[in-house]
Amino acid sequence: MMDQMVTGKTDAGNSLRHVRADFPILSQKVHGKDLVFLDSAASAQKPRQVIDSMADTMRTQYANIHRGLYWMSERTTEAYEAVRDQVAAFLGAGAREEIVFTRNSTEAINLVAHSYGSLLRPGQVVLVSEMEHHANLVPWQMLRERMGIELRVTPVTDDGALDMDALGRNLSDGRVALVAITHMSNVLGTITDARAISDMAHAAGAKVLFDGSQLAVHRRVNVRELDADFYVVTGHKLYGPTGIGVLWARREILEEMPPFLGGGDMIASVSFERSTWAHVPHKFEAGTPAIIETIGLGAALSYIESIGFDRIGAHEDALTAHALKVLGQVSGLKVVGTAPQRGGVISFTMADVHPHDIATLLDRNGIAVRAGHHCAEPLMRRLGLSATARASFGIYTTPEEIDMLAATLEQIRGFFV
């Protein structure tokens, strides 16, 4: 079976083979085997360009930002603020002031839930989907407890697409203040039709937030073309470091929103009687930020731009098609989520073999996948599953790695029969 799969391979997904040399970790061995890293949807590996930029910052040009009156601080401030321009361009933002740095997308959504959420009134509705990551569900549940809002859920269809008819019905009473929906599911790989969702939300008088944690890695995002109001991404999935994420929001909305965290850097003036707030985006960036990580994110975005989303998209589409084909040939394997618009995140079950056993046995062969509920327990319940195994792809993934996954799964299956 293994031979059949390996010889069946094509050139699909080979176009970015050269980028592997940029990722030092890919030459590591795990349990004496070559590392096959198929968990990029959880967190991507880092190219040397990112690693070097962060190390160089600490070696040669580091000081706290925004307040130092000396050369080192001024240069570091410039490097940090240059990343804000880069992110604005990366997301197609209207202005650099619309880019707020956060710790990750979870924190970005919590910022919106606390700050924008405080402007909502009891009885108004936040509308999410059934396939949200806990990060785009739990903050709204907490807001419901604080503010007496209603949390409404739009279902997914059996193939894992967003049920657009149900979305329309959920919007029809005019009480929805905010639609908060993933742009790409971390479990099903489904890509949602963000522009259509925006249009429907706006027609119903609602604002719209997209969780772009997964999508922004694979496709070019233009928040203005999407007509979004809020968009969140996280650096560590974008081949950048942990500890840095981004909230983009329309400037007029950010200006209307109260601060999230208080402290240094987010104020205009402070006295014991009262303080006034800095202009956006600094109003939302209290305390010393993740300076080194932000500079690392800048290096990651430069790296991605140097490859270009045309090539990244073509590479990942080819890999995904190849993976769906070869995984579909593994006995007993069932892909979970077959929406027509999808990216390189593939969840599956394999007969009676528990996903954790699959993950452990793959790991013994050097293959890293995720197994579990993927921080999306309500979706798992909807699908009638307690867990799935998940393989996800990055720019460095090759078709041979997918063939190896399929062949090893076939052997694991044989082991359990």
Added chain:
Amino acid sequence: MAQDDLYRTVVLERAKTPRHAGKLDIASLHAQGVNPLCGDRVNLHAQVDTHGRIGQVRHETRGCAICAASADLMAERVMGQDTAQVKRIHAALATAVETGEAPDGLGELSVFAPLHRHRSRIRCAMLPWSALIDMLNDDKDR
């Protein structure tokens, strides 16, 4: 395919065809163990006499092979044991999965010793035991 000492025949067999799965008609104690991280779930049904000695144990396990095999081997091992003895076996198993060395007397449960190389899976084997010990402690408090 490289595999592992962990998935020895006994683990696979017990996971596939458990000998102590199901319920008991006359169980005196019940307990449930849940691993919130993976959703694995073990329901235990036991006969325990007034001296705290275990008669029979049956389990209903929805989980991975490690969890299912552990529940089945546990049900077999604790038959006729009292709470203090169960706690000693549990401690010996905990040592085995932490260190990879099976203490004397651990017997068939030493199949789980290779878990020390799979730290994220230790809780799979320990889930039925935690549920059992909680059940016995609750019984004592009553």
